[in-house]
Amino acid sequence: MTPEQVKLVQESFSKVAPISEQAATLFYDRLFEVAPAVRSMFPDDMTEQRKKLMAVLAVVVNGLSNLQSVLPAASALAKRHVSYGTKPEHYPVVGGALLWTLEKGLGEAWTSEVADAWTAAYGTLSGYMISEAYGST
Numbered sequence: 240m241t242p243e244q245v246k247l248v249q250e251s252f253s254k255v256a257p258i259s260e261q262a263a264t265l266f267y268d269r270l271f272e273v274a275p276a277v278r279s280m281f282p283d284d285m286t287e288q289r290k291k292l293m294a295v296l297a298v299v300v301n302g303l304s305n306l307q308s309v310l311p312a313a314s315a316l317a318k319r320h321v322s323y324g325t326k327p328e329h330y331p332v333v334g335g336a337l338l339w340t341l342e343k344g345l346g347e348a349w350t351s352e353v354a355d356a357w358t359a360a361y362g363t364l365s366g367y368m369i370s371e372a373y374g375s376t
């Protein structure tokens with residue numbers, strides 16, 4: 240990611256922060272619509288899950304300017320996900336739902352540059368998480 244892309248991700252994320260509850264609801268609704276099979280992996284009551292997701296996203300987005308600082312937490316998060324039943328192929332599905340949510344949440348602020356920046360950010364993070372949790376094959 241370029242420094243400009245880091246800035247775009249951070250600025251755009253700060254715009255959805257005030258509506259983080261709705262954004263998280265939109266995200267999980269979308270995820271369970273495109274991948275109904277993963278619904279049963281999550282608790283029935285998603286209230287806490289929504290909060291945890293947005294809190295961790297905030298940490299990761301802030302940490303993009305100093306990637307080394309978030310890698311240990313991202314590695315531990317990835318390894319916990321193995322016990323949740325998460326498979327490598329789930330990551331692109333979650334990424335698709337995340338980008339879709341940001342597009343809805345940001346409206347006109349969702350430009351092609353912002354989309355590219357988020358694609359790069361999610362690609363970097365998920366690639367790292369997959370290799371930490373499953374090893375590179």
Ligand code: HEM
Pocket residue numbers: 277280281282288291292295296316319320323324325326329330331333364365368
């Ligand atoms: C960058 C990608 C992801 C992030 C930032 C993320 C974030 C989180 C966080 C913060 C939690 C709370 C529990 C914990 O901290 O261990 C969690 C739980 C969970 N995540 Fe993810 N996640 C990601 C990818 C995925 C993927 C690809 C799946 C696959 C469907 C998934 C499924 C789950 C499940 C099933 C739980 C546990 C729910 C429960 O039993 O409480 N996550 N995730």
